[in-house]
Amino acid sequence: MAKSRKRGNKNTPRRGPARSHVLLVSILAGAVGVICYYTLKNGWAQKLLEERPVDDVDLFEVVQLPGKGMGLVALRDIEPGQLLIREKPLFTVPSQISSSPASLIWSSLARVTPFERDAFLNLSYVHFPSHLNPEDHPEEVALAIFQTNAVSAGDDVGIFPRMARLNHGCSSAFNAVYSWRESEGVLVVHALKGIRKGEELLTTYTDTKRPRRHRREYLSGQYGFSCTCAVCSLPSQQSRASDRRLSAMVDKYQRLSTWAQGSIGKDEAINLTNEIWALGEEEGYWSERGRLAADAAWVAAAHSDVDAVKTWALKAKIWYSRELGSDSEQVKEMESVLEQPQSHRAWGTRSSTKG
Ligand SMILES: *[C@@H]1O[C@H](CO)[C@@H](O)[C@H](O)[C@H]1NC(C)=O
Numbered sequence: 001m002a003k004s005r006k007r008g009n010k011n012t013p014r015r016g017p018a019r020s021h022v023l024l025v026s027i028l029a030g031a032v033g034v035i036c037y038y039t040l041k042n043g044w045a046q047k048l049l050e051e052r053p054v055d056d057v058d059l060f061e062v063v064q065l066p067g068k069g070m071g072l073v074a075l076r077d078i079e080p081g082q083l084l085i086r087e088k089p090l091f092t093v094p095s096q097i098s099s100s101p102a103s104l105i106w107s108s109l110a111r112v113t114p115f116e117r118d119a120f121l122n123l124s125y126v127h128f129p130s131h132l133n134p135e136d137h138p139e140e141v142a143l144a145i146f147q148t149n150a151v152s153a154g155d156d157v158g159i160f161p162r163m164a165r166l167n168h169g170c171s172s173a174f175n176a177v178y179s180w181r182e183s184e185g186v187l188v189v190h191a192l193k194g195i196r197k198g199e200e201l202l203t204t205y206t207d208t209k210r211p212r213r214h215r216r217e218y219l220s221g222q223y224g225f226s227c228t229c230a231v232c233s234l235p236s237q238q239s240r241a242s243d244r245r246l247s248a249m250v251d252k253y254q255r256l257s258t259w260a261q262g263s264i265g266k267d268e269a270i271n272l273t274n275e276i277w278a279l280g281e282e283e284g285y286w287s288e289r290g291r292l293a294a295d296a297a298w299v300a301a302a303h304s305d306v307d308a309v310k311t312w313a314l315k316a317k318i319w320y321s322r323e324l325g326s327d328s329e330q331v332k333e334m335e336s337v338l339e340q341p342q343s344h345r346a347w348g349t350r351s352s353t354k355g
């Protein structure tokens with residue numbers, strides 16, 4: 001299937017002062033990746049990273065799927081939280097470059113092994129200029145492949161040929177989540193849900209918490225395919241119900257984000273969190289729960305509520321373990337909050353009486 005991933009990863013670890021805007025970050029993360037990607041204009045080539053993954057061998061296979069192109073299919077039942085892929089980039093380029101993107105990609109490609117080059121050139125691409133013949137313009141083809149398959153890797157944008165075979169699903173249809181680990185220089189993909197032997201592994205290329213019509217327009221415009229995932233294929237009545245839940249989640253996330261400016265108090269923030277959680281349960285949309293719970297723990301800590309901090313930090317730990325891996329920084333952070341709620345960075349920064 002033709003696809004591109006211009007979004008960044010919503011689960012990229014937050015750094016530094018961004019933490020204080022945590023609630024806003026949750027909502028804006030999808031858009032940030034797009035902006036970041038399109039600044040691929042000014043910069044220089046980066047050092048090639050050579051290690052290749054080996055730990056995903058018996059979990060899934062890469063197969064040709066009827067009417068869909070290549071995809072990944074589970075070779076056995078997979079538990080939630082299972083590490084599916086751990087992959088170093090074939091190469092990365094800074095998201096800001098000054099040279100021509102096509103020649104930058106081309107020169108990066110000249111430095112990989114013939115095997116890696118094949119893996120790259122095997123990837124699909126969309127949006128190739130229609131007046132050009134691909135055979136005569138290998139540099140433009142390489143650029144199109146890059147633009148179609150690259151994902152953000154910290155401040156850079158990278159190519160991960162194995163992960164690039166993951167197809168897209170919306171809302172409850174995706175079962176795998178990818179995240180970049182800056183400290184390790186790898187992209188990891190974890191099973192968000194249990195996956196049955198023979199089922200396709202699907203991730204999401206964009207924030208799918210929007211109505212079907214908007215998702216379809218966006219995916220076909222930006223990524224060049226019309227989505228036929230389980231959620232996009234629902235009969236109209238069920239589809240409308242799904243759209244309503246997803247829109248309600250967005251509205252509630254938006255309202256929740258106003259806690260940061262002091263517009264709502266702790267009780268309303270926690271109520272909103274519970275409501276988003278319940279809507280996600282009904283919809284089957286479980287992604288982002290780690291961050292949602294961590295945000296609730298943040299609110300609870302700011303209002304010096306030990307019990308609520310513990311409750312939400314525990315949920316955050318459980319859901320971060322699924323999406324980002326039990327060995328992720330985020331899980332470690334929640335473990336230390338659970339041990340000592342008062343050590344939370346936000347502890348006591350809001351009046352506890354304000355509710
Ligand atoms: C590229 O695709 C060809 C044809 O499908 C396949 O035989 C080859 O193994 C692929 N190479 C890599 C490195 O993935």
Ligand SMILES: *[C@@H]1O[C@H](CO)[C@@H](O)[C@H](O)[C@H]1NC(C)=O
Pocket residue numbers: 267268271
């Ligand atoms: C939060 O929910 C509780 C229980 O449903 C309710 O009693 C309370 O009024 C709500 N508080 C706010 C501020 O929304």
